[in-house]
Structures are given as structure tokens and as C-alpha cells.
Amino acid sequence: MKPQLRWVIWLFLFQAPGIMAGSLTGTLQNGTRGFGVPDTLRIALNLYLPDGQVKVLPRLATVSPEGRFRFDQLEENPQITYEPMVVYRGIKYYGAAVRLSQSQPNAVSNVTIYETTRSDTALTIVRHHVLFSPGEGSVAVKEMVFLENAGDRTYIGKEPTPSGKFRTVTYKIPPGAESLQLGEGTMTCCIEFEEDGFYDTMEIPPGKKQIVFSYLLKSKGGELWFRKPITINTAEIDFISFDPSVRIEGDGLVEKPLPNNKFKRHVLTGLTAGSLATIRLAGLPESPHDLSLIFFGGFLVVFGVGGFLAYRRIAKSAVATSARPSTAEKSTHVDHIILKEKLLREIALLDEAYEAKKIAEDEYRIKRNLLVEELKHLVNS
Secondary structure, three states: OOOOHHHHHHHHHHHOOEEEEEEEEEEEEEEEOOOOOOOOOOOEEEEEEEOOOEEEEEOOEOOOOOOOOEEEEEOOOOEEEEEEEEEEOOOOEEEEOEEEOOOOEEEEEEEEEEEOOOOOOOOOEEEEEEEEEEEEEEEEEEEEEEEEEOOOOEEEOOOOOOOOOOOOEEOOOOOOOOEEOOOOOOOOEEEEEOOOOEEEEOEEEEEEEEEEEEEEEEEOOOOOEEEEEEEOEEEEEEEEOOOOOOEEEOOOEEEEOOOOOOOOOOEEEEOOOOEEEEEEEOOOOOOOOOOOHHHHOHHHHOOOOOHHHHHHHHHHHHOOOOOOOOOOOOHHHHHHHHHHHHHHHHHHHHHHHHHHHOOOHHHHOOOOOHHHHHHHHHHOO
């Protein structure tokens, strides 16, 4: 063998970033009290590749009597993400996604399975944000619902649907709502629509889940009566307008401060399923306009934590590639660029503070949505 070829082979085997010497270990446990792990279960391993492909490792891992499993000979490539998965009672459960590298060739990712239930008594909405973006003759509404299954079983629904699935959670929208758009926490496989909203058929394991959706409501005479049907016991629902001049009124509303922010937060607490949350928005713009502008700039409409890292990369790229303004519009354009960069910096700093756990999740989500809405209005203008 030629010395040069031997050198190339040595580099490939011992220096390449994709050496097959990594391992992933974990423990499979049953999170439902009084239940164990069946010895017939096998663990699969999902691979998320750099090009966006998702593959499943051909081999399955067995589970030891102690509940342990192990995958060896994995590629030590930090661009590949590994995620253990098990199917139990027809439901997929996942471990934490991990990456391997030559400096960190081993990782741990545990998986918890649960028994199922058709009782929804453990379901509550711990927090529900309703964000208003007033326009001329209309109001764009974004709802952020924080659902919690406080039990130790996966809720699989109790009411059968025309598709043969089971309804788990129903989301109602106010009468007259249009242009319904679904965001984070919704999957096309499991959402089914009806005249006054939509419902989810996806199972709900123990823990918290966020659902985001938006729609438009027409206003008349500078006011809007907002009537929100409550379908699940709700600990707290709050209302925020991105136009500080708009008044939010209603029985039982309590104004709570939002630290270091100009927007007001009006809160209702202790709502039960079947009730109706009713408020009045006054002082709205009255002239009609193109409603489609509300949702202009798709990359700016980011729902919750799930998209904030991707948004930050896109936002930074947008600043870097901004076009040079003409002389006639230079002053206004420069002002917009400066303000846009300021808002982007504030969003990035807020993201970093949340990642470092220096800010509570609830405060983070509200403030970030307010900043994004300001940025969206700036782009629209």
C-alpha cells in the first residue's frame, strides 16, 4: 500500500468527526404509580441529520430487568442528534435529544412511559394569554394556552370524533372570528376543525403543553366585545393590548403590572369549564384597512419558546442583509433600521436571559411576544 493512501486511511479512521465509537445509554421507567415496564418493550433510536432528514436506527435496544438500555457504535458527529423512542399502548414516548462528539462520545437519555386514561380530571389551563393587536376596523388576536396534565397517566380523550379518533381538548374562538391560523403545539395530523373553533385528538402525557393560535375580529364604532368560551378549568386568563391607548374593561378584571413594560395586563382568575370570559375593548381605530397586513412577515410571527432560537438566527440575518436606502428615504429608513436593530437586540438579550434561567417563563413569553409585535408593526409601516 502506498504511504500516501495509508495516511489518508489513518486520517479517516482516527481523525474524522464521524467515528463510530459513541454510545447512548438510558433507563426506561413507568411514571404511573404501581405499574412497571413490560419486558417486551424495545427502544428505537431516531437520528436527526444535518440535511433535515429523520431516520430510525435499524437496530432496536433491549431493556434489561433493571430498565436499562444501550446503543453502541454511534457516530461521534455533533451535527447529528439522537433521540430514543419507545411505543407503549400505541403512544410514542421520547427521551431527551442528545449529540455526541469526540470530546463527549457518551450521553444519557432516559425515557418515561405512562398508562392511559379517558378521564380529564387532571387537565387544567394554568395560564392563558390573549394578546390583542388593534388595527383600523379590526383586531388581530393571538391566544397562548398553557395546558397541564397534573396526573400520572396519559389522557387519550373520551369523546369519539367523525374521523374515528378521540377528542382530547377543544379550543373555541369568539363568534365572528376569521382567518384562523394555528401555531406552536398544533399538528396537522391531530387537529380537526368545527364551526366555532377546533379540537385536538393528540394524547396528552403528564406535564405541560403550549398551544398557540390566532385569528381576526372586526371592530365597530371603536369598540369590540370579546367573548371567550372556556372549555377547561382555567386558573388564570389575562388580556394585553399592544396599543396602550386601548382600554380593556370587564367585570372581575384585575390589572397586574408587567415589570419594565409599557403594556397593561388585565387578569381574570378561577374560570370553570362552560363559563364565558367577556371583556370590552374601547378606543379602537375605526377606519377599515387590509386585514392581511396583520400577519405580514411570516418569520416575524414567532410562537413561544419552541421557535426563539431559529427566530434569533433569522432576525440577525435580516439585519445583516438589509438593503441600502435611497437618498430620498434615507432618514426614515435609517430610523427604522436603528429601531429594528434595537428591538432585535432586546429580543436576543431576552432569549439569553431565559436560557440562563434569569427570567421566569411566564414573564419571558409575554415580553417576547410584545417585542415581536412591535417589530412586526415596524416592518408593516
